[in-house]
Amino acid sequence: MALPLEQYLRVAKMPHIWCPGCGHGIVLQAIVRAIHELGIDTEKTVIVSGIGCSARAPGYLHFDTLHTTHGRAIAFATGIKLAKPELNVIVITGDGDAAAIGGNHLIHAARRNLDITVICFNNNIYGMTSGQYSPLTPQGSYATTSPYGMLEKPFDLCNLVMGAGGTFAARSTTYHARQLTNVIKEAISHKGFAFVDALSQCPTYFGRRNKLRTPLDMMNWFKDRAVPVNAWEKLSPEEREDKFPIGVLKKTQATELTEVYKELIQQLQQRGGE
Amino acid sequence: MAAEQKRVAMTGNEAVAHCMRQIDPDVVAAYPITPQTDIVQYFSTFVSNGQVKTEFVTVESEHSAMSATLGASMAGARAMTATSSQGLALMWEVLHITSSYRAPVVMPVVNRALSGPINIHCDHSDTMGSLTTGWIQLYSESAQEAYDNLIQAVRIAEHPDVLLPVMVCQDGFITSHGIENLNLLPDETVKQFVGEYKPEHYLLDLENPITVGPLALQDYYTEVKYQQAKAMENAKQVILDVAAEYEKISGRKYGFFEAYKLDDAERAIVVLSSTAGTAKAVVDSLRARGEKVGLLKPRVLRPFPAKELVDALSSVQAVAIMDRADTFSTAGGQLFVEIRSALYESDKRPLMKNYILGLGGRDTTTREITKVYSDLAAALEKGRVEELITHLDVRE
Numbered sequence: 001m002a003l004p005l006e007q008y009l010r011v012a013k014m015p016h017i018w019c020p021g022c023g024h025g026i027v028l029q030a031i032v033r034a035i036h037e038l039g040i041d042t043e044k045t046v047i048v049s050g051i052g053c054s055a056r057a058p059g060y061l062h063f064d065t066l067h068t069t070h071g072r073a074i075a076f077a078t079g080i081k082l083a084k085p086e087l088n089v090i091v092i093t094g095d096g097d098a099a100a101i102g103g104n105h106l107i108h109a110a111r112r113n114l115d116i117t118v119i120c121f122n123n124n125i126y127g128m129t130s131g132q133y134s135p136l137t138p139q140g141s142y143a144t145t146s147p148y149g150m151l152e153k154p155f156d157l158c159n160l161v162m163g164a165g166g167t168f169a170a171r172s173t174t175y176h177a178r179q180l181t182n183v184i185k186e187a188i189s190h191k192g193f194a195f196v197d198a199l200s201q202c203p204t205y206f207g208r209r210n211k212l213r214t215p216l217d218m219m220n221w222f223k224d225r226a227v228p229v230n231a232w233e234k235l236s237p238e239e240r241e242d243k244f245p246i247g248v249l250k251k252t253q254a255t256e257l258t259e260v261y262k263e264l265i266q267q268l269q270q271r272g273g274e
Numbered sequence: 275m276a277a278e279q280k281r282v283a284m285t286g287n288e289a290v291a292h293c294m295r296q297i298d299p300d301v302v303a304a305y306p307i308t309p310q311t312d313i314v315q316y317f318s319t320f321v322s323n324g325q326v327k328t329e330f331v332t333v334e335s336e337h338s339a340m341s342a343t344l345g346a347s348m349a350g351a352r353a354m355t356a357t358s359s360q361g362l363a364l365m366w367e368v369l370h371i372t373s374s375y376r377a378p379v380v381m382p383v384v385n386r387a388l389s390g391p392i393n394i395h396c397d398h399s400d401t402m403g404s405l406t407t408g409w410i411q412l413y414s415e416s417a418q419e420a421y422d423n424l425i426q427a428v429r430i431a432e433h434p435d436v437l438l439p440v441m442v443c444q445d446g447f448i449t450s451h452g453i454e455n456l457n458l459l460p461d462e463t464v465k466q467f468v469g470e471y472k473p474e475h476y477l478l479d480l481e482n483p484i485t486v487g488p489l490a491l492q493d494y495y496t497e498v499k500y501q502q503a504k505a506m507e508n509a510k511q512v513i514l515d516v517a518a519e520y521e522k523i524s525g526r527k528y529g530f531f532e533a534y535k536l537d538d539a540e541r542a543i544v545v546l547s548s549t550a551g552t553a554k555a556v557v558d559s560l561r562a563r564g565e566k567v568g569l570l571k572p573r574v575l576r577p578f579p580a581k582e583l584v585d586a587l588s589s590v591q592a593v594a595i596m597d598r599a600d601t602f603s604t605a606g607g608q609l610f611v612e613i614r615s616a617l618y619e620s621d622k623r624p625l626m627k628n629y630i631l632g633l634g635g636r637d638t639t640t641r642e643i644t645k646v647y648s649d650l651a652a653a654l655e656k657g658r659v660e661e662l663i664t665h666l667d668v669r670e
Contacts, residue, residue, distance in 0.1 A: 051360075051392070067392055069360055071335065100334035101305075129306035130315070135334065144315055145332050147322040 008032045008042070010062050017056055019127075021215035023174035023200030027121050028057050030177060030198070031090070034184040045088040048077045050102060052128045053202075054094035054121035071102025074109045077116050085258035088188065089116040095136035096126045099155050103135070106157075110166030110193045112257045117187045117194045120157060123202035131205030142209040161195040162250045168194035169250045173222035174201060176246060183248060192256050199226075276525035279457035286417040286449035289456055290356070290382045290442075291316030293424045295326055296464035299380075300351035300471075303331040303342035307361040308394045309446040310384040314356055336361035340368035347377035348486055350476030352428070354379065358446060359386035362400045366407065372439045373408025373502060375486055378431035378471075379439040382424060385547070385598075386446040387634040395635020396446035398546060399599035402608045408502050410440040410509055411576040413546050415532075418456040420444040422526055423573070425459070428468045429516045435508040445548040447635065463523055506577045513574055530579035532571045533586055535561060539568030541650040542587065542624075544613060545596035546572055549631070549638050553596075556643040567647050572609070580616035587617065592625040592650040598632045606663050625650070627659050631666035642666055 005011075009032070018024050035045065047063050049055035051070035058065035068076045073091045081089045098106050098120045109116065125143060126132040133143035133150050136157070140149040158169040168190040170183035180198060187194035201207060201218035212218045225243050227235065232245035284292070291313050294302070302321075304314040321330040329346075333339050339355045346353035357365060362383060372379050387393040388400055401411060412427060414420035420442060427440040444450055459467075475484055490498055510530075517528040532550070535557050536542055545553050550571035560567045570586055572579075587593055595614070597607020605611060610628035617623050629646060632638045646666070653659045 067390075069389060070364075103334070126306055129308060129311040132306045132311075132315075132332065145318055147318075 003029075003033055003036055005032070008036065008062055010060055013060050016060055018053060019202075019204040021201065021203040022053070022127075023123065023202070023215070023218075024053060024057065024121050026174040026177055027119070027180065027198045027200050028060065030181040030184055031092075031119060032061070033181045034188060037181070038185055038188060040088055040188065044086065045090065046077075046080055047090045047092060048073045048080065049092045050094075050097040052094040052097045052126070053123070054092055055097065057092045057121070071097050071100070072105065073097065074102060074105035074116070074118060078105075078109060078114055081114055081116050081258060082261065085115070085262065090188065091116060091118040093118060093120050094127075095120060095122045095124060095157075096134040099135040099157060107160065107164040110161045110164035110195065113165060113167055113192045113254050114257045115192055117184075117190070117196070119184060119187070119196045119198055121200045122157070122197055123200045123206060125202050125206040127202045127205050131209065141206070143206070157197050158195065158249050161193070165193075165254075166195050167192035167250070167252045167254050168248070169197075170195070170248045171197040171199070171244065171246050173199035173219070173226055173246065175219040175222040176226065179246065186248060186251070190251065192254060277460050277463040277523050279459055279524070281455060282458055283453050283455050284417055285312075285451050285453050286414075286420050286444045287312045287384065287451065288316055289417040289421040289458075290424055290444070291320070292458060293421045293464070294354060294382075295320045296459070296461050297352075297354075297425070297428055297468055298326045298465070299328055299354045301329045301331065301343065301346035301353040302355060303333055303339045303346070303353070304355050305333055305336045305339045305357075305361065307336065307358045309386055309450045310356050310358040310361065310382070313382055313384070336364040337368060340365040340372065343379050343381075344368060344372045344375065344377050347372075347379050348375060348477050350473045350478065352432075352471040353377075354381060356382040356384070358384045359388055359400045362404060363388060366404065369404055369407040369409060369439075371487065374498060376437040376502075376505070377439060378437055380424065380427045380431050381439065381441050382420070383441045383443045384446045384450045385443050393634040394446070396448055396548075397598045397633045397635070398443075399633075401441060401443050402599040402601075404441070405576060405608060408438065408506070409576060410436075410438055410506070410513075411574070412440065412442050413573055413575065414442065414444045414449065415547055415550050415571060416456070417444070417449060417452075417454050418526075419573075420449065421456060421458070422520065422524060422528065425464055425467060426513075426516045426520050426528065429519075430509060430512055432471055433512045433516075434474065436505050436512050438502070438505050438509060443547065448548040457524070459524060467520070467523055509577050510579065513577075528573060530572070530574045530582050531586065532573065534569040534571065536568035536570055536586060536590070538566055539589075540566040540591045541647055541654070542568045542570055542590045542592075543594040543596055543643070543646055544570045544572065544587075544609065546598060546609070549596065549598065552638060552640055553643050556640050556647065559640075560644070560647055565647070575609075578612055578616075580612075580619075583613055584616050584620045587613070587624060588620055588622050590624045592627070592654050594627045594629055594646045594650055596629045596631055596646070600630050600633070610663075625653050625659050627653065627661070628663045629666045630663065636667060638666070
């Protein structure tokens with residue numbers, strides 16, 4: 001399907017600020033394509049972001065958009081969704097934004113099963129401030145703040161969201177652009193808290209320090225390590241070393257926050273009327 | 275006698291990072307934020323290279339950075355962090371805790387506009403918003419001043435009569451990323467000047483266990499706050515004493531403010547940090563035309579040197595106070611209201627006018643500052659100020 005980009009992008013804001021070879025444009029395109037293919041009403045779609053390279057995306061999107069503070073996009077989005085449950089609320093975040101400074105908001109939105117979609121542009125690094133390690137930097141990787149290799153163990157954000165009660169979690173990469181579009185479509189269509197871990201390359205601040213100098217090296221790195229979820233389930237723990245599953249990792253139905261909230265209000269109003 | 279100094283070309287951030295290397299604090303905890311990031315970035319290199327003994331802690335937010343720094347300070351360490359803008363805003367809760375625990379934390383702040391809309395460039399809305407947090411605040415015009423202020427800050431903070439945290443501010447990008455020539459003191463000289471931090475009370479002192487920050491209600495809260503206020507008063511003398519001592523090793527003179535060609539000035543402007551550099555050029559060119567103009571550049575805003583400011587401005591007939599942040603009170607910027615309030619005690623009150631300028635990094639050029647001096651001349655001619663608060667260089 002041809003994608004009428006002008007319909008979805010603020011073309012006047014181009015060129016964008018992302019570095020040459022950055023994967024964020026691919027993720028942005030996957031979001032736009034997913035919205036286009038779903039045919040959802042752009043007038044009823046709000047896109048919210050925090051701070052970081054990912055957070056610049058809504059500036060280029062021709063929607064109602066809100067660029068907030070570092071780590072707090074999900075908190076702002078919670079307010080929007082509770083005030084206007086009929087809106088599609090999509091949060092664009094990054095690994096530092098979602099997992100470090102804003103980690104608390106992520107787990108609580110998942111716990112409440114709030115009907116929003118969170119797409120994490122996960123490039124394993126603080127790109128905007130030129131390459132400090134984030135909670136998603138793989139162990140042993142080099143960053144400006146880990147000159148001897150990352151000591152700490154990273155989060156698996158899909159596992160975190162699933163563990164916290166989120167009802168939809170998926171992962172894909174910029175190499176798997178078509179699949180990425182599809183999981184974003186499923187995430188937006190899902191009723192309840194939906195999370196997409198979108199692995200995106202940062203050759204400038206991650207790749208160059210980790211023997212993955214070019215965008216292609218980084219995308220091949222995704223290709224070599226990503227295992228479709230069905231195949232992943234059949235792997236032994238040893239075979240899973242250095243690999244990660246892609247695809248829809250969880251899709252269940254559970255009580256959604258704005259619905260139970262609405263029900264409660266209706267009940268109380270009826271009781272008040274008696 | 276002043277030590278032999280090394281002339282180097284550095285950015286403000288680099289100068290501050292080198293200063294931190296020379297101070298060699300026990301603990302630095304930090305979180306990246308533009309335009310502060312490369313202070314800690316450079317410093318982390320010194321840590322990796324073994325040039326300092328510092329324990330370097332990377333945390334997950336500025337709230338945690340300030341909390342970890344405070345924790346280290348309470349355990350008896352010399353502890354530092356650095357931040358800007360939203361980072362300082364996120365620290366706000368812990369800023370109060372730090373000053374009330376009397377922790378002599380020293381923090382370089384690279385001034386940047388607060389959101390929203392999001393902006394990464396300089397104004398002073400971040401540190402103006404923390405004037406009431408009980409921190410001492412020093413402002414720097416240049417990389418040299420940021421370097422000099424940081425060394426002195428350690429001594430001021432840790433002085434037993436003070437024991438308060440200190441922010442050392444420089445202008446984002448203009449100073450932090452601009453390269454200029456400055457003099458660095460020898461490492462050994464700085465080491466001797468700051469000495470070793472020996473706290474009287476600290477956690478983990480098994481012989482003398484203490485509790486910090488317990489509940490104090492109607493019984494003791496007032497006394498704790500009174501002691502903080504007294505410590506801030508004490509800081510005034512300590513700031514001057516440390517400056518006098520610093521002049522001996524550096525040859526550079528510091529006080530509460532810098533008065534530039536102010537002695538016989540009829541018209542003056544008061545302006546903080548890098549804009550003062552531009553304003554001095556205007557003063558020079560107007561002086562060359564025989565106009566009696568001068569400038570006052572505050573260095574210390576907390577404690578507020580009210581009496582000294584009054585003395586310095588008492589012979590001036592018209593003053594423009596330049597605020598690089600609005601308060602939205604409709605009664606003027608913070609510097610304006612404080613200096614105007616101080617002058618209430620003066621017998622000779624000059625005509626006063628407030629300018630809000632340079633928000634979110636908007637450049638203030640010699641042209642705008644020249645206009646401010648001519649506005650003051652017009653006010654003097656009329657004998658009154660027509661417009662009390664003017665937003666400089668704004669589209670309406």
